[in-house]
Amino acid sequence: MDTLLEKLKENNLKNTPKRRAVIGLFLREGASLSPCRVRILLKKKLPKLGLPTVYRILDELEKIGVLVKVQTDDRKLHYSICSMPENRHHHHFICRKCKKVKEVEYCNFKDVSRFIRDKLKCVAESHSMQIEGLCEKCI
Amino acid sequence: MDTLLEKLKENNLKNTPKRRAVIGLFLREGASLSPCRVRILLKKKLPKLGLPTVYRILDELEKIGVLVKVQTDDRKLHYSICSMPENRHHHHFICRKCKKVKEVEYCNFKDVSRFIRDKLKCVAESHSMQIEGLCEKCI
DNA sequence: TTATAAATAGAAATGATTTCTATTTATAAT
DNA sequence: ATTATAAATAGAAATCATTTCTATTTATAA
Secondary structure (H helix, E strand, O other): HHHHHHHHHOOOOOOOOOHHHHHHHHHHEEEEEHHHHHHHHHHHOOOOOOHHHHHHHHHHHHHHHOOOEEEOOOOOOOEEEOOOOOOOOOOOEEEOOOOOOEEEOOOOHHHHHHHHHHOOOEEEEEEEEEEEEEEEOOO | HHHHHHHHHHHHOOOHHHHHHHHHHHHHOOEOOOOOOOOOEEHOOOOOOOOOHHHHHHHHHHHOEEEEEOOOOOOOOOOOOOOOOOOHHHHHHHEEEOOEEEEEEOOOHHHHHHHHHHHOOOEEEEEEEEEEEOOOOOO
């Protein structure tokens, strides 16, 4: 938590109660959350927290690397906490039951891009992968 | 084209001018298109084509396997034609310049799911991957 | 040719996300 | 501690993709 709060300062973002609450929530939940869900879960503690504020906070936290966007089938915004050190490439596993997100430090970009080059004559520049399944607890 | 039109019949969908036009468009373009873009591109030929109709046609064509949804960063709907025989697992490469979509018959799901099982103690059930880059013509 | 269900147009609703403005607050300098 | 300042926030309103609804039109099988 403290490390994450320092990140705010490093990036000239003020340490406000709402930002702390959002970070704390993601740490507790460990799951991917939509802006709407974030608001609902913080409703009791922060009844005046507005949805636009939630959107802005999530956006800021993503920009400084505290959160990551997670792709979902419903094409809505979802974020989860990101504990991976900056710029360390990785993917995400999401439990389809409890929505917990785990970081996956496995990648085969080399093989993929070789395939793209040899078979399609194209140049792969980036890729993203989402893996869905059941986590340890939900199996 | 004829193969695709047969698919309509197989699935009890009528062979209408609008459906033919949409399929034809995707065949010509070979790129991923949003519903809005589909409408714009067909405006001249079908001035009365409504957006709700486009949405419904795209949805139907996806359900019968003529089109596939393509994931994009903007979290909007995008489709592209799918020439891969049913249920043959594959991924998609999208050119970031011209938006052309190419099917990628390469997958490393075995390795990924082994990693998920051994390192995270989770069970991977499905995954999706998008690869972005430059196609032959746009390099 | 006709009867029928399916397909469509167009208006309207929905709902996520963004923008805007006035007010409040964290923080650095005193 | 106080104060000045820019940054952060609330709340209303706008935007825009997507969906729903209803009346009308059309493809197709008999």
